[in-house]
Amino acid sequence: MSTTPLTAINRAPISPPSPSTTTTTTTTTTSTQSVPSVDRFALLIDNSKSIPRLLQAHAALLRHGFHDHSILNFKLQRSYASLGRLDYSVALFRRTQSPNVFFWTSVIHGHAQCGLNDQALLYYTQMLIQGVEPNCFTFSAVLKVCPLGPGKALHCQAIKFGFDSDLYVRTGLVDVYARAGDVWSAQHLFDTMPEKSLVSLTAMLTCYAKHEKLDEARLLFDLMPERDVVCWNVMIDGYTQHGMPNEALLLFRKMLRAKVKPNEVTVLSLVSACGQLGALESGKWLHTYMANNGIRINVHVATALIDMYCKCGSLEDARLVFDRIQGKDVIAWNSMIIGYAMHGFSDDALELFNGLCKIGYQPTDITFIGVLSACAHAGLVSEGREFFSSMKDEYGIKPKIEHYGCMVNLLSRAGHLEEAYELVKNMKIDPDPVLWGTLLGACRLHGNTALGEEIAEFLVRHDLANSGTYILLSNIYAAAGNWEGVARVRTLMKNSGIQKEPGCSSIEVKNKVYEFLAGDKRHPKSKEIYTMLEEINGWLRAHGYTPQTDIVLHDLGERQKEQSLEVHGEKLAIAFGLISTKPGSTITIVKNLRVCSDCHAVTKLISKITGRKIIMRDRNRFHHFVNGSCSCGDYW
Incomplete structure (x- = not known):
């Protein structure tokens, strides 16, 4: 971060602010009609909503000799940070002699707002070293950026300084434990709060929803005396992220009846819910709702719509959205490529990949998942091998488990079972159950009982078997008419407490x-x-x-x-x-x-x-x- 001094600041040295200095300056200002008062300057700074306006106010302040006024300097420091010029704010802070807790809190808050978490924590540590005691506002600012370890230390300090019962500090502590997944500690702090604000309620709601405690989240949500759009978004997104898309859509309808206006965050969750369900009619209605209610369809929303339309079976609508995106990024291209691949339109997926490369975009690992999947669905073995090699050799992309999964699917479904098996055995990363399941499924498809048994026994022996493993092995035996083998597998499943996922x-x-x-x-x-x-x-x-x-x-x-x-x-x-x-x-x-x-x-x-x-x-x-x-x- 740049900390280059402001030219205006260099024009006058900053001396330690003192009550007598402030009083004298104020008296002089009020006695001279041509010089604006401190209150006028404070108002001028507060009303400066852009950097040029704030620089003008700063210059006027210096011209009239208010360079060492602590309140005005504090306001300037805070305003520069809020308008995105953290470097100017830091320059002012560093020229403040013996800054008090408000100056320290302001610079901590500024870094926290910019996502500079480590720097915010560093400033907090420096403040303590300088012998300045934090106040409740300091704790509120620094807790927003704390991981669990430092958060626990701050919790102890909040108790030491007597701020742990402050509403905002307690809310910050709840948020620290919630973000770290320590639901019990978050809930304990929340339950012992003497009063609960909308912010604290939302923090606890987010904790429940994020960590799949949706019953507790919904109970808290329903009991909330007031709910803003953030609360609705948290609950809707909780349902969407944890496989309950129907509930997300039902809650959205309730949100509309409550006259709460959705925003971009709301529609992103709902578009995802429609995609999970394959609910094309609902997805189209939502798309129309956005257009009619001023919700801007930026590249992020448009990409979500492409994904939704593809998952709902309408490639035509997905392509219309794709073609209309201004300044589409590689993520939008990836969504359309994967859409074509999952529908089996492999030629279109590969054509789009060529178009992506032609305009100068660098393919990502997600791009190659789409391309390899397209090859797998069409049985394009030689092309798939070439793409798999090129992602490593030409683009420097290290294959992930998903890429190996695509290759195993491609090879095994095309009958190259031994090659697929060798690929799995020689992988530099551990294969997951999905990959093994793909190989087992191909054994059933091609009637290779011997290899299927070998793989299944390996998985059982290494405690890697899941319900899919047993079902696929049972399928292999059943296809071969080996009912004794089917019965043996079912007994194993029963003894292990494994149940088949119902269709x-x-x-x-x-x-x-x-x-x-x-x-x-x-x-x-x-x-x-x-x-x-x-x-x-x-x-x-x-x-x-x-x-x-x-x-x-x-x-x-x-x-x-x-x-x-x-x-x-x-x-x-x-x-x-x-x-x-x-x-x-x-x-x-x-x-x-x-x-x-x-x-x-x-x-x-x-x-x-x-x-x-x-x-x-x-x-x-x-x-x-x-x-x-x-x-x-x-x-x-």
Whole structure:
């Protein structure tokens, strides 16, 4: 940071302020009509809302001999910092002889406001060394930048100096413990506060929401006597960040009814929630709301919209937003590249990558996740190998676990299982469960039971197995007709307390999201849904459809296997979509697991029979079903 002296300051030496000096100056000022008073100068400084105006006020102050007036110098120091000229503020501070606690607090606060946390703490330490005792304002300023270690030391000092019960100091302490994840200490301090301000309530609310204690957060939120937009944002973002997007959207509607105006932070959380749900209608409504209510769609909001539209299945809307961004950064390019990749539009993703490089942007590690994912979805093995090499050799980007995951997915799905396995074994970082799961899934796809067993045994032996490991191994045994192996795996799961994640499919109709589990009958229109399902089954039989009962992982009779396939969640969601939307309109389904081969085949047929476009987002990618074909080319 520059601390070059101000020219104006150099024109007059600063002497230690004293009561007698201040009194004399004030008397002289008031007795001479041509010289402005201290109060006039103080008002002039307070009203200077730009650096040029403040410099003019500073020059006038010097011309009239107020260079050593402590109150005016304090105001100047504070104003320079608030207007972004911390260097000027520091220069004034360093020319103040024997600065009192207010000067020290001002310079600490200025550095804290600029995010210069270490410098703020250093000034606090220097103040103590100089023998100046902090006040409650000092603690409030410095606690904002404290990590847990120094925060605990400051907590002790606050008690020593008798400020620990001050409302603002106690709020700062709550915030220190909350930011560090020490929820118990934060809650203890909060509960023992004699009174609670909106700021302290918000600090505790943020603590709960950030650390996934959403029930406690909502209880506190509902009990708050007043709530500003920050409180609403904290609660909405808490739901969004911790996998409860439906609750985020419901709370937003409540926020609108409470006449609280959303801001950019609100819409960023909500756009993310819509993306998680695949709620295209809600996302479009939110986009329109921003335009109609003066919420500026800057590059950050626009990038969030691109991500949302891609996750909701509308690449057209995503590209429209992308093309309209003025001064788009590499993050916006990455979002569009990844969007094309997840939809299987690999040519578009790679074309956009070339465009990014052509205009001079440097690809990032995220860019290569999108590019490698595009190669994986299209089976572009040689291209993927080249990109993986170029990210290291040409761009100096060290591969992360996500890049290895893309390469393992690319190689193993294309049948290069041994090469993928060697890549995993030779990685310089530890493979994660997702990567192992990808390899196991490919073993099932290609019927390589031996390698699947070897990998699964390795994971179990090294305590790396999760529910996905057991399910994939069970799938491998089931596909091979080894029901004894399936039973053994299920016994292992039961003994280990591991449960399979239930499949769930959702669909948005009239801005409301409905979820369906396999065999679900909770929906109010359950009778109509199952009637539609029977009609669909008739269509399928007429078109020669044969259920793929070999994917059922239970040793059941053939008819029982067929019945279990008929009530998969995505089929129920499609049936509900057919009875709830206009003929010819697109149906969009979001599934938390990978779509099974039977549902994939059925959805292709339904798209042909009904003339509907059906978009399905599963755990891995998007499938666009049109007139009996899927955009994945049956390669997923």
